Amino acid sequence: MDIDGIRAExxxxxxxxxxxxxxxxxxxxxxxxxxxxxxxxxxxxxxxxLEEWKKAEVIKINPDSPQRPVRVQALKEGxxxxxxxxxxxxxxxxxxxxxIPKSYxxxxxxxxxxxxxxxxxxxxxxxxxxxxxxDLVVEGSVAVDRxxxxxxxxxxxxxxxxxxxxxxxxxxxxxxIATTVxxxxxxxxxxxxxxxxxxxxxxxxxxxxxCNRCDKPFGIIPESLKKEKINEIPLLDELIRLGYVKVR
Numbered sequence: 001m002d003i004d005g006i007r008a009e010x011x012x013x014x015x016x017x018x019x020x021x022x023x024x025x026x027x028x029x030x031x032x033x034x035x036x037x038x039x040x041x042x043x044x045x046x047x048x049x050l051e052e053w054k055k056a057e058v059i060k061i062n063p064d065s066p067q068r069p070v071r072v073q074a075l076k077e078g079x080x081x082x083x084x085x086x087x088x089x090x091x092x093x094x095x096x097x098x099x100i101p102k103s104y105x106x107x108x109x110x111x112x113x114x115x116x117x118x119x120x121x122x123x124x125x126x127x128x129x130x131x132x133x134x135d136l137v138v139e140g141s142v143a144v145d146r147x148x149x150x151x152x153x154x155x156x157x158x159x160x161x162x163x164x165x166x167x168x169x170x171x172x173x174x175x176x177i178a179t180t181v182x183x184x185x186x187x188x189x190x191x192x193x194x195x196x197x198x199x200x201x202x203x204x205x206x207x208x209x210x211c212n213r214c215d216k217p218f219g220i221i222p223e224s225l226k227k228e229k230i231n232e233i234p235l236l237d238e239l240i241r242l243g244y245v246k247v248r
């Protein structure tokens with residue numbers, strides 16, 4: 001079996017395991033998603049107790065359901081929240097909790113609420129101008145291993161988001177990257193591809209796993225881009241037109 005087949009098999013195993021054990025939480029079905037899991041709120045609290053979180057003033061967090069408690073926590077603590085729009089189709093959102101009534105923090109942590117209360121940043125110029133250096137990145141995961149390799153849902157959006165932000169100088173190899181997952185999402189080994197974004201911190205409801213990983217990709221690897229991705233993500237087309245990314 002090739003590497004893509006192995007990775008697809010790991011995803012299927014995790015989705016099935018979470019469903020069969022009752023660990024999967026809505027929204028369902030979880031296949032094809034970053035799966036929500038029982039104890040996501042506890043994992044979010046554990047993450048917020050770490051030094052990397054406490055020191056962070058600007059945090060980029062994925063828009064998926066299991067990381068919603070992380071987004072709520074960030075807003076409650078007055079941190080500037082950067083959230084990619086779904087499939088990066090409309091760029092990024094900048095959510096400043098100081099501009100939101102506290103009673104709306106929970107709603108602002110949802111995709112619909114982020115569009116209402118956040119500032120849309122659809123172009124590279126917007127991102128360069130509005131987003132400060134990011135102190136911590138939180139990614140959603142389908143599976144992770146103990147060496148802090150990560151699998152998303154297979155579309156590569158997290159890797160592209162990182163690539164865009166690294167090209168603009170908003171993240172670098174020293175930017176810590178964390179994820180929150182169920183214990184059941186930890187596997188023995190995930191075969192790595194060149195564009196994969198490794199983690200530094202894995203947080204479950206029960207524990208924290210740390211890895212000293214600085215092998216984070218810079219920019220976007222052209223070979224990892226399919227034509228349909230370029231067509232659906234305006235920021236990618238803009239990067240190519242401006243010469244940040246060269247495709248054959």
